[in-house]
Amino acid sequence: MSTVARRRLGNAGAGLVGILILIWTLLPLYNMVLVAVQQKEDVFATNVFPPHPTLESFYAVFEESYWYLANFWRQMGNSAYIGVAVALLTLAIGSMTSYAITRLRIRLGWLLTNAALVTYVIPMSFLAIPFYRIMKTYGLADNAWAVILVEVTFATPYAIFIFSQYSASIPHELDEAARIDGASPLQIFFRIYLPLMAPALVAIGTYALLLAWNEYLYAFLLLSSDSTITVPVALGKFLNSDEAPWNYLMAASIVYALPPLVIYYIFRRYMSAGLTMGGVKG
Amino acid sequence: MASTSTLTTATGAKRARPRRASWYAGLLGSDFAWGLAFVLPYLAVFLLFVIYPVAYGLWLGSDPRSYTKLFADPIYIETIINTVIYLAVGVNVKLFLALLLSGFFMRPGWWTKTLLLVFILPWAVPAIPTFISWHWMLNGQWGLINNAIWDLFQTDGPPWLDVAHLAMGSVIVAYIWKWLPFWTVIFLAGRMAIPKELYEAGAVDGATGFRRFVHITFPLMANLYIVCTLLSTIWTLGDFNTVHFVSGGGPALQTHVLATLGIRDAFELADPNMGMAAVITALPLLIPLVIFLMRKLSTSEVHL
Numbered sequence: 048m049s050t051v052a053r054r055r056l057g058n059a060g061a062g063l064v065g066i067l068i069l070i071w072t073l074l075p076l077y078n079m080v081l082v083a084v085q086q087k088e089d090v091f092a093t094n095v096f097p098p099h100p101t102l103e104s105f106y107a108v109f110e111e112s113y114w115y116l117a118n119f120w121r122q123m124g125n126s127a128y129i130g131v132a133v134a135l136l137t138l139a140i141g142s143m144t145s146y147a148i149t150r151l152r153i154r155l156g157w158l159l160t161n162a163a164l165v166t167y168v169i170p171m172s173f174l175a176i177p178f179y180r181i182m183k184t185y186g187l188a189d190n191a192w193a194v195i196l197v198e199v200t201f202a203t204p205y206a207i208f209i210f211s212q213y214s215a216s217i218p219h220e221l222d223e224a225a226r227i228d229g230a231s232p233l234q235i236f237f238r239i240y241l242p243l244m245a246p247a248l249v250a251i252g253t254y255a256l257l258l259a260w261n262e263y264l265y266a267f268l269l270l271s272s273d274s275t276i277t278v279p280v281a282l283g284k285f286l287n288s289d290e291a292p293w294n295y296l297m298a299a300s301i302v303y304a305l306p307p308l309v310i311y312y313i314f315r316r317y318m319s320a321g322l323t324m325g326g327v328k329g
Numbered sequence: 330m331a332s333t334s335t336l337t338t339a340t341g342a343k344r345a346r347p348r349r350a351s352w353y354a355g356l357l358g359s360d361f362a363w364g365l366a367f368v369l370p371y372l373a374v375f376l377l378f379v380i381y382p383v384a385y386g387l388w389l390g391s392d393p394r395s396y397t398k399l400f401a402d403p404i405y406i407e408t409i410i411n412t413v414i415y416l417a418v419g420v421n422v423k424l425f426l427a428l429l430l431s432g433f434f435m436r437p438g439w440w441t442k443t444l445l446l447v448f449i450l451p452w453a454v455p456a457i458p459t460f461i462s463w464h465w466m467l468n469g470q471w472g473l474i475n476n477a478i479w480d481l482f483q484t485d486g487p488p489w490l491d492v493a494h495l496a497m498g499s500v501i502v503a504y505i506w507k508w509l510p511f512w513t514v515i516f517l518a519g520r521m522a523i524p525k526e527l528y529e530a531g532a533v534d535g536a537t538g539f540r541r542f543v544h545i546t547f548p549l550m551a552n553l554y555i556v557c558t559l560l561s562t563i564w565t566l567g568d569f570n571t572v573h574f575v576s577g578g579g580p581a582l583q584t585h586v587l588a589t590l591g592i593r594d595a596f597e598l599a600d601p602n603m604g605m606a607a608v609i610t611a612l613p614l615l616i617p618l619v620i621f622l623m624r625k626l627s628t629s630e631v632h633l
Contacts, residue, residue: 064433065444072448075459075506078466078473093476144371153364159371166379168560168619170567172588173608176595177386178378200378203371232363261455264569268596279457286461286574293465300458311453312446 083297090293104298113295115285118273123303125270126260126277129191133198133259134252140199141206141251142244146236148207149214150222160211163204171201172264179268193269194277198262202255213247214240246317253314257307278303390605399606404582404590411497412566412586412611415504420561423505424512428554431516432542452510460574463503464490467575493583496576500584504571512557519553520546552625559622566611566618587611 082090084100092098107113111120144163148156178197187193217240225235241248266277276284282303285296399405434445451459466473469488478486490496523546531537531545547554569588572578578585578593585593587607595604 061433061436061441065440068430068433068444068448071506072450072510074473075462075466075503076450076454079458079462081473082462082465091471093471093479095473095476095480140370140374143367147364147367151360151364151367153361153368159368162375162379163371164623165619166375168563168622169379169383170563170588170615172567172569172592173611174382174386175569175592176601176605176608177382177389179595180389180601181382181385196374196378200374203374207371232360232367236367261457263457264592268592279455282457282461283574286464296461297458297465300461304454304458307455308450308453315449 079297079301082293083301085294087292087294104292104294105302107295108298108302113292115281115288115292116295116299119278119281119299119302121274122276122278122281125191125275126279126303127306129195129198129266129277130256130259132191132195133202134256136195136199137202137206137255138248138252141203141210142241142248143236144203144207145210145214146240149211150219150235150240151232160207163207166200167204167208175264175268178265182269188269189271189275191270191275194262194266195259197265197269198255198259202258205254206251209247209251210244213244217243249314250317253310253317257311260307386605387609389602390609392602392606395600395602395606396610398600398603399594399610404585405607407583408585408587408590408607409610411584414497415501415568415572415586416562416565419501419504420558420565422501423509424554424558424561426505427509427512428516428550430509430513431520432546434513434517435520449510449514451507452514456507456570457574459507460503460570463499463506463575464577467499490576491580493580496580496584500572500575503575504565504568507571508561512561515557516550516553519550523549556622556625559618559625563615563618563622566615 081094081097083104084102085094085097086099086101086103089098108116108119111117144159147153148159182188182190182193182197185193187196221239221243222235225239230238261279262277263279263283267280267283270276270280273281278299282296282300285291285299430448434441434448465471467489469475469486469491472489474489475486478484487495489499527545527549528541531541536544567588568586569592572584572586572589573592576584578589582593587610591604591608593604594607595601598604
């Protein structure tokens with residue numbers, strides 16, 4: 048076979064793989080849109096394409112005009128509140144810890160690094176049962192802060208790794224120069240360390256925000272009333288109810304999935320920088 | 330004063346040395362105080378929300394009677410088998426596909442770059458809505474998959490979620506769909522870190538195509554691949570959402586894995602001791618994985 052023919056065959060093969068990847072990736076997402084743009088009666092039919100596309104179910108979500116959607120925007124607010132709080136706390140605790148380990152070089156810093164590593168490899172769901180009890184004894188039942196604290200606990204280790212690695216790229220001479228000029232560790236932290244860490248802060252902030260926005264199990268166990276639960280918990284309740292209007296469920300799902308999608312694609316560069324930085328020097 | 334006169338007269342190098350020694354000596358105590366202040370929040374989080382729950386969980390699962398009850402439960406054995414299948418098939422198929430796909434996305438050209446942006450979607454979209462979508466898509470009567478099968482082949486597809494092995498297979502497929510992009514991106518970064526010169530040198534020696542992959546790419550990626558396998562196995566062992574939303578543990582509780590069974594025992598059966606016992610029986614698998622991972626991380630160049 049000539050090289051030209053072989054290259055053509057290769058390109059055709061790659062095109063075929065590309066089409067398969069596209070179908071594979073988009074099928075469940077298409078299904079969400081397909082169900083969301085149909086009337087309730089059309090959902091229970093054998094349609095592959097929507098026969099009468101309508102945005103009615105999205106209006107229902109926006110106006111909360113169905114009883115299951117009555118607190119939808121409140122729940123979006125809860126998700127956002129928990130997400131922002133988790134992101135800010137993770138950034139604060141993670142950056143302070145990595146500053147102490149890599150910059151102030153505290154004794155026994157390696158112990159903290161190992162503590163973070165151990166936390167990182169504990170599957171989150173394995174501690175759900177004790178956490179459920181503990182949050183009750185802490186008086187945080189049905190309180191957003193119970194969820195926030197758990198998620199911060201599981202997001203901070205990764206933050207400490209990434210910050211510690213990124214911190215190695217910032218020259219220590221800067222700290223020393225500032226010290227000679229009489230800056231305290233606190234001033235160095237705020238005026239030198241944090242500004243130079245900005246890209247890592249953006250990456251981890253996005254990571255923690257998305258982690259909290261997507262988290263289901265702890266929100267489901269620790270929150271119970273309609274006014275405190277987050278959107279994924281509400282979707283799960285919706286799913287388990289006897290009469291589930293799938294078009295509303297999918298419309299609500301799409302509205303809930305859009306903010307992280309936008310954030311993800313905006314901060315993708317930082318995220319992948321964080322990944323490769325944290326990822327691979329194989 | 331002597332020091333002020335040195336300050337005004339001496340050169341920079343002479344001036345720096347004594348000052349440096351003095352602030353190190355003088356600030357050692359306060360440096361320690363600052364360090365402590367900076368680690369205190371994490372220390373508090375670690376003690377209150379890691380040590381305490383772990384100890385409490387072990388205590389909850391320390392009653393031998395919970396284990397006799399657990400082992401007497403016929404669902405438990407099935408759950409163990411499911412967990413092993415889920416880990417062995419799900420993790421390995423996913424990572425191997427990710428390794429191959431990362432090679433595909435190395436192809437030059439605008440359309441592979443655009444395709445990568447689309448391919449990332451399952452990872453960027455929150456998990457719960459997509460798993461709910463899978464659940465509905467696999468519905469035997471009204472789901473998109475069987476509707477498409479009917480349109481294409483005029484035949485009824487199987488009731489995906491009503492037969493145990495099909496339901497378990499569906500869970501694994503949904504799991505691979507969700508996590509394939511993430512690992513593909515990791516391997517893509519790993520491949521990009523391989524110097525081009527190696528491939529050029531290989532090409533001179535006649536290594537192309539498959540042999541190039543076997544003799545250059547794979548040996549260089551092996552460590553990364555092993556670390557990813559370990560990490561992914563650990564994470565998948567704790568995966569609750571996929572099973573809970575795609576099959577719900579059904580039909581007839583036949584597709585539970587340890588993570589979902591623990592929650593079911595603790596909250597649906599209202600027996601937290603038994604639930605914790607189910608989770609603890611995963612430790613003989615989890616602990617060796619963690620130790621192996623730590624060793625691998627400390628001896629190889631792979632960083633997380």
